[in-house]
Amino acid sequence: MAGKTTLLDVLAQRKTEGEISGAIHVDGRILPLAFQRSAGYCEQADVHEPLATVREALEFSAILRQPKETPRSEKIAYVDTIINLLGMSDIEHALVGRPGNGLNVEQRKRLTIGVELVAKPSILLFLDEPTSGLDSQSAFSIVKFLRKLADAGQAGKSSSVCPHCLQRSSTRFSLAVLVTIHQPSASLFYEFDNLLLLAKGGKTVYNGPIGHQAAQVKAYFASRMAPCPESANPAEHMIDVVSGHLSKHQDWNRTWLDSDENRELERELEELEHEARSRPAAYDEQGEEFAASLWEQCKVVCHRNSVSLFRDTEYITNKFALHIFAALFNGFTYWMLGDGLTDLQNKVFTIFGFIFV
Template sequence: MAASHHSSVLDVEKHAHTDHTRLSNESVHSFSWNDIAVTVIDRHTKRPLGILSNVRGLVQAGEMLALMGPSGSGKTTLLNVLAHREATIGAAVSGRTYVNGAQSDSKDFRNLSGFVEQEDALVGSLTVQETLSFAARLALPRSVSKSERITSINALLESFGLREQANALIGTPIRRGISGGQKRRVSLASHLITSPKILFLDEPTSGLDSAASYEVMSFVRATARKYNILVIASIHQPSTTTFELFDQLLLLSRGKTAYNGPIAGIQDYFTSIGYEMPTYINPAEYIIQLVNIDFFLNQTEAIDRLNCIHLSWENSQQATTLQARLHDDQQSGAGPTFNHTHLSANPYLIPLTLMHRSFVKSYRDVVAYGIRIAMYGCLAILMGTVWLRLSPTQNNITAFTNAIFFGGAFMSFMAVAYIPAYLEDLSLYTKERLNGLYGPTAFMLANFLIGIPYLFIITLLFSVIAYWLGNFRPDADAFWTWVMWLFLDLLAAESLVVLLSSLIPIFVVALAATAFANGLWMCVNGFMVEPQTLNVFWRYVFHYIDYQAYVFRGMMVNEFGKRNYACDVVGGVCQCMYPSKLQDQCMIEGTVVLERYAFNTENTGKYVGYMLVIILGYRLMGWVVLYARKH
């Protein structure tokens, strides 16, 4: 097994394109950090609680550093600090990071580094090649030609052993795709498209078996060596073969350093401080167990042992050597010589690229819009057959009114089905924004524009079925006015979903919040209780900002503004429910129904304007939420 894996790494070295200058990476020769400390306020004691304490380190070009430690040791926090991300909410961070011996800042650092999340940020309905293509279009500068971009993609497919899977789907819950190890390789390749000088990996082997873990890290090692990439990876108990792929180890426990040096020196070091490593044991497993005191019955004894390990490191020759190397690096370093242009993709084309990616996803992934279209089609059949061929008589006035309410309110309510698809897009956006690819404006614009044609298709499908089955006012202008109101209704409902899901990006909570909001709008939209009799609080605080209220009002005017209804004739005598000018003709003017709700036929244009303001307002608030949530 091991021999076959080594041959695969050699194949990477053999077949990688030596003239692939996009991955040429000689401008960063060292990355170091000094005295990194992170402190938060303990919720119970309200006192400062140290998560990290005076952590130091140095990685050179082409090296891989394993960041290890028990759960709660501070690995993820340190990785975030080194990557210039938020350490944790409310944390106070001190210490400095250096590139080529010069202190780095967040803006420049984002342009030379890449961060691969623990969870793969991939669109399941794209192919492997499309995933890399969209990554390149989002990240590479406008000066890169299409042919150069294709060359970069082909080189990465070859280097990461993905040539045969180039046209395979990543995979969705409904459609099977590539394996877990291949997905991880695609994630890594999509980050390497921009030639990062420093690559951070958050648990790159999480969820993979030992063979897949070795396979993934072998490709990372080969790429790092060939293109002089600095790799820092948090990793949890790797197999022996995977562990040996790393050059350096930074072992943490309780936020302090237990070891920081070459992988090859681990056994000699721990033997020197009184912890001899058994011959037939995984070194990674042994040292994790050594510094993990969570399961000790005698915690006092365990803490004393851990303090001894920390003190031994601080007083060790290896720690002194590391400090000297850090001093030399930061004193003699000439500073960064890299070019900060690799993330300067054309900002005007980014929304188009996002729209293109969303379009491919939407027509391939049945969950995104296919299920919604089928759901609204079934709802239209339900509505059309319940309110089937209503005749324009006074007895059906209430039925027409109920149908109008149902059509608008439940079309709006069923927009909750968009929440899973949006949360998936939001998760991808969050990861890509943290890597500096684009911001909330491009995301919001693309999300809004790509939804318009699909929402119109849904509206038209629903209306063609429900409108004519229900026998609403049989005029072309009335039909298209109905379509317009339902289309605005869906735009507003989906904009509400975007706002609430951005504010609370947890499926169950977003679902509950959206359902509650729609229930509120149903109650105060003017159907349950006429607007003029609504409680003052509900009327002036919520009714006038209720988009369902304007949809209901507009659709009521559309139906009753230009239609008359026949009265009952009992024993040769005409009996009309509503008195009107047409009573002598045994008819009821539809406008008298509108008078009951205090609706008139003169302000529909103004109502459309209100709807557009509400839609824009939801989207703008959603943008503010995303802009404020920078991490």
């Protein structure tokens, strides 16, 4: 295990087990109380309410997670923007369904990303292996979509991707998109700007720019007697070098720690942190833990649950059948009761029978 998902969970403050050491800073500052709602997190498993439509799933996230000061009409308008960006206008009123019966894998992955985007995360957008389970064409489509987000200014200054952790960057806004991906094809690998390569145990092997057609990362390994063949996939070659048959038992983590590239990176990070502390934070440091009030949460969640139950025809049919059968059974079992002691007991038992159902 390289530790991709574990690293992402720790950075997103979602890891509750085990021992975690070190410090996590955003803009050179300790994480604020509202960090988790200021950051989006797309899990590897696409978990959605199967009886909600695509639009309803996005509106649910937008209403509950955007700041309470934002008018509802503005939240819905932003949902329209994200639907167009996702290219899901033709299926916005389709039920999400369950895997194999509803949206296909790629559409569900796009919806997962959209649910986080409509919340307008102000710090980070995490994606855990968004290409897992997709065919090559769908995987390329998702990665190109992430590139489209970055080019549209949805990404921030830094992020990280690899075959083991890939990273996408842009400089328009402070939001960064950080993605983990396992053994991408060469075409996917070339779409990213920066790479954090992890070896077994989560040890850093490389952390820096990829370069055009992976020129910089190839040069790093070539200078350490591990050149990448012209026809080889750089991502697969690096895995073979770090932990495969080309490793030659070399400690690549120690090689990285002793490298000039690592020292330059540490110096650059110190400068970035010092610079970040000298300017106002790019996010609300005093933000509340929850964006919506308790009353708003209750209203929206209860409405969604009611709609879900109403659309669950199997559930509704069973409930109608159960209550009609119970009424007929009790009614005809205790037909024409009198006023005696036994009759009174039967009346009480009939009431108990209805309450029990």
